[in-house]
Amino acid sequence: MSGPLAGLRVLELGGIGPGPHAAMMLADLGADVVRVDRPSGGLKVAPGQRDWMQRNRRLVAADMKTEEGMATMRALFDVADVVIEGFRPGVAERLGIGPADVHATNPGLIYARMTGWGQHGPWAKVAGHDINYIGLTGALGAIRKQDGAPVPPLNLLGDFGGGSMFLVFGIMAALYERQASGQGQVVDAAIVDGTSTLSQMVWGLMSGGAWVDKPASNLLDTACPFYDTYACADGGYMAVGPLEPQFYAAFLQGLGLVTEDLPAQYDKSGWPVLRERFTELFKSRTRDEWAKQFDGTDACTTPVLSWTEAGNHAHLVGRETFLEVDGVKQVSPSPRFSRSKPEMPTAPPSTPTPLADVLTSWKR
16 A cells, blocks of 8 residues: 555454544555454445445454454454554453553554543443434534524534544554654543534633524524525525625625625624525525526635535546545545555455465564
8 A cells, every 4th residue: 555654554343433434544545454343244334235434454354252263353463553442441351452451462552442432431331322422512402503403413523523533633643652652552532522622612712702502693503694504496505604804795796785785794783684685685596506606706605515416516526536446436535645645445345354464464
């Protein structure tokens, strides 16, 4: 593999959600990722469907309930740089592959643990999913209209934003520290922690009285008429976000409101008037007509696209944000690098790789 992480040996203990996503990002950038699954193949996305978050991997089968399977695991732990583990707290220790066990023979190993609640705390061993984790942080409660129910942002905010991104960040930080100390360590990545870190701006604004702890009452949570979505004549939507005066001026110009007598942009008493006017105007044309009207302007006004439409949008096509592997459309590796460019992703493994082959390639 090429890429900035070429040569990094990552052992991924089979799981779902943020762990595999983090492993995918590392593999996309050149890390040699080996996923360990049970001989039955682990969890399936759907019958006959491959999980494309498992691209760029090799696969090793090991039954951790047998001595042979555990011997396989220990052999891999001894030569890996990083392990990604997403069990409930205490499970790895009971299996004999917890941090203390593996650091005894591989003290430089970065042991990255991915959970929702974290390794300690009253709920550490309780089951949960993305919606539960972001609900506890306050983030989900803020994603709604004032009189509406919270709307889960798929599992993008918790599993991947507060989860896998912080797991990768922790791994990179621990690898950097290892250059000086020569020692590995445990990375405790919890979705509740990562999501809360993503929310630091809100916490800071609340401390100064600049954010109200009430849905749809603030600049960025749909209370503001120039930071919201608007329905169009065909049922499509436009995303509007011209916060700065110069961008707001371009927005008004695009709507044809330049010469109208309107309330000042940041006069909250006039926001209902602005919202009513904007709502009326956007309803007068289709989404694509408005998209063409604002295309290439600084009005910060863009169409809300479906997944399929996003994959064909001129800007994303121009950046090669998406690619095809084995006829399957998917996202390209990111971020981009000027020199150490990653290779084209490969399909998820369909058959296990012999352990001997992995150990030979990872031989120190």
